[in-house]
Amino acid sequence: MSFEQLLREGNRWIESxxxxxxxxxxxxxxxxxxxxxxxxxxxxKATLQLNDTASAWTMLEMALxxxxxxxxxxxxxxxxxxxxxxxxxxxxxxxxxxxxxxxxPGVLLNLASALSDTGAYDRAEQIYARLIAEGRDDAxxxxxxxxxMLVHGRLAEAWPGFERRREAANTGLARxxxxxxxxxxxxxxxxxxxxxxxxxxxxxxQFVRYLPIIAGRAKRIILEAPEAxxxxxxxxxxxxxxxxxxxxxxxxxxxxxxxxxxxxxxTTAETVPASVPYLALDPEGKARWSARLGTGDGRLHVGxxxxxxxxxxxxxxxxxxxxxxxxxxxxxxxxxxxxxQVGAPLSRLAAADILVEIDVLFxxxxxxxxxxxxxxxxxxxxxxxxxxxxxxxSLALPVWTLITRVPDWRWMLDCPDTPWYPTMRLFRQxxxxxxxxxxADLRSALSEEQDARL
Numbered sequence: 001m002s003f004e005q006l007l008r009e010g011n012r013w014i015e016s017x018x019x020x021x022x023x024x025x026x027x028x029x030x031x032x033x034x035x036x037x038x039x040x041x042x043x044x045k046a047t048l049q050l051n052d053t054a055s056a057w058t059m060l061e062m063a064l065x066x067x068x069x070x071x072x073x074x075x076x077x078x079x080x081x082x083x084x085x086x087x088x089x090x091x092x093x094x095x096x097x098x099x100x101x102x103x104x105p106g107v108l109l110n111l112a113s114a115l116s117d118t119g120a121y122d123r124a125e126q127i128y129a130r131l132i133a134e135g136r137d138d139a140x141x142x143x144x145x146x147x148x149m150l151v152h153g154r155l156a157e158a159w160p161g162f163e164r165r166r167e168a169a170n171t172g173l174a175r176x177x178x179x180x181x182x183x184x185x186x187x188x189x190x191x192x193x194x195x196x197x198x199x200x201x202x203x204x205x206q207f208v209r210y211l212p213i214i215a216g217r218a219k220r221i222i223l224e225a226p227e228a229x230x231x232x233x234x235x236x237x238x239x240x241x242x243x244x245x246x247x248x249x250x251x252x253x254x255x256x257x258x259x260x261x262x263x264x265x266x267t268t269a270e271t272v273p274a275s276v277p278y279l280a281l282d283p284e285g286k287a288r289w290s291a292r293l294g295t296g297d298g299r300l301h302v303g304x305x306x307x308x309x310x311x312x313x314x315x316x317x318x319x320x321x322x323x324x325x326x327x328x329x330x331x332x333x334x335x336x337x338x339x340x341q342v343g344a345p346l347s348r349l350a351a352a353d354i355l356v357e358i359d360v361l362f363x364x365x366x367x368x369x370x371x372x373x374x375x376x377x378x379x380x381x382x383x384x385x386x387x388x389x390x391x392x393x394s395l396a397l398p399v400w401t402l403i404t405r406v407p408d409w410r411w412m413l414d415c416p417d418t419p420w421y422p423t424m425r426l427f428r429q430x431x432x433x434x435x436x437x438x439x440a441d442l443r444s445a446l447s448e449e450q451d452a453r454l
Contacts, residue, residue, distance in 0.1 A: 285373025
């Protein structure tokens with residue numbers, strides 16, 4: 001096969017997302033010509049599809065040394081830097097690619113995404129608006145544009161684009177065959193409506209609040225939920241049947257995603273349904289955990305979560321080293337700290353050199369209903385952006401959530417609170433990665449909280 005044929009074959013495999021088939025095509029070229037820039041870039045693309053970003057970057061460094069201004073190499077290098085969590089570096093590569101291809105929609109879309117990830121929302125929105133105005137039915141551009149509008153609180157304007165998320169290339173949401181036809185939010189009094197789960201635990205916790213709102217719009221409502229949330233969701237008004245995600249799908253006349261309910265209900269920033277708690281409280285469980293923790297002893301009992309799911313795309317940004325959190329909390333009088341942290345980050349606690357005592361509540365992952373009872377026993381939860389922030393908020397419990405400078409859309413910008421959870425207070429980074437300032441603010445707030453209790 002000629003080099004041209006091998007490149008064509010390799011790119012075809014990349015387009016069909018079968019990188020293992022693509023790699024031999026590029027390797028064969030590089031065995032004859034180690035400095036073949038296009039083959040190096042192609043091998044990097046295939047390696048990126050295998051999530052081996054470090055190896056891909058090695059190939060790209062070689063390609064950039066040979067062709068520093070090549071637009072395809074720079075576009076791929078920008079994507080690799082995004083995967084490495086360095087959107088500022090990605091910007092440089094995308095800008096360089098645009099010098100040769102100023103109107104390339106793919107590069108423009110990538111540039112706008114990197115701008116959003118650095119908080120440069122105005123320029124990102126200009127690019128998204130340009131791509132959409134040019135008439136391209138680009139689901140990724142429309143979805144990304146919606147995220148910019150959502151983070152600015154322009155909810156009603158954003159929902160149509162947000163509904164393109166399953167078609168967007170950057171969400172990783174698989175298409176699912178659903179029973180019945182899509183629901184448009186209208187009354188269907190003689191029909192069964194299936195509301196299916198979507199994305200993470202926090203997303204489902206946040207949007208289950210809509211089930212009581214839509215309760216009268218269908219004859220019967222079946223809710224699918226992640227297995228871990230089944231017990232918590234069972235008492236929610238408006239659910240006629242509850243099934244775990246991953247099981248057989250029920251018969252139904254219409255269907256909708258739980259994350260589509262805000263759009264279907266016409267939610268704006270001013271009309272967010274914020275009546276809490278919308279999950280059931282557990283007085284007996286609270287009493288049991290209060291006895292276990294010794295609450296009511298005059299100390300401020302504070303729950304802590306310092307890390308999220310390590311598989312989350314932005315976990316490196318949103319999680320805090322336990323050493324940093326503990327250092328910010330040390331020497332605070334009359335405070336008792338309890339770790340609600342679970343999973344791999346919990347093991348770091350035993351190895352860390354910290355000067356504050358932290359009581360581990362769940363050495364192993366326990367049922368979320370039990371975690372909910374323990375949350376009700378403490379005076380305050382301090383957490384990074386994880387599902388437990390949503391759980392505490394949905395229970396109307398005091399929760400202080402630590403937010404990255406470039407936040408998830410639901411936390412919007414700059415405000416110290418959120419319309420989604422009235423009992424939540426937000427502590428925001430003043431600059432990307434600046435958790436030290438957040439911990440200083442947190443420490444002052446804890447001191448004020450203690451003074452208020454005297």
